[in-house]
Amino acid sequence: MQKSDLTELEIELKDLKLRMARPGAGAVMQREVVVQSQPSAIGVPTQAAPTSATPSPSAKSDDSKSFPSPMVGTFYRRPSPEDPEFVKVGDKVKKGDVLCIIEAMKVMNEIQSDFSGEIVETLIEDGVSVEFGQPLFKIRPA
16 A cells, blocks of 8 residues: 555455555555455354354344444454443444444444344453454344
């Protein structure tokens, strides 16, 4: 990006969206990667989520979708330790709302919901490393 003097690059293929941006000229290059995919497109990690869920909400989880991690990094529920969580169980979210932060290579990436709905369950503890495609939340679509 520095060699070609690009400040922003966005690539979209089917259900994968990749966006990289530089904050400004003269600054050390940082990149922000936001990958949004349809939860149903990732079959294997989605199937692993119900085994960690408690049996009682299984009737409700039939209509909920897993929201997978778009990248590898460290999962954070809040912007800083003193701040409230971005979302809690029972919260209504809209497409584009920030659900969490994933830190990757010292860059804090805000992870946004790619559909509207209600948070049914948070599947990851704060400060835990996550893998690409690992379910982070269960969201009941609106």
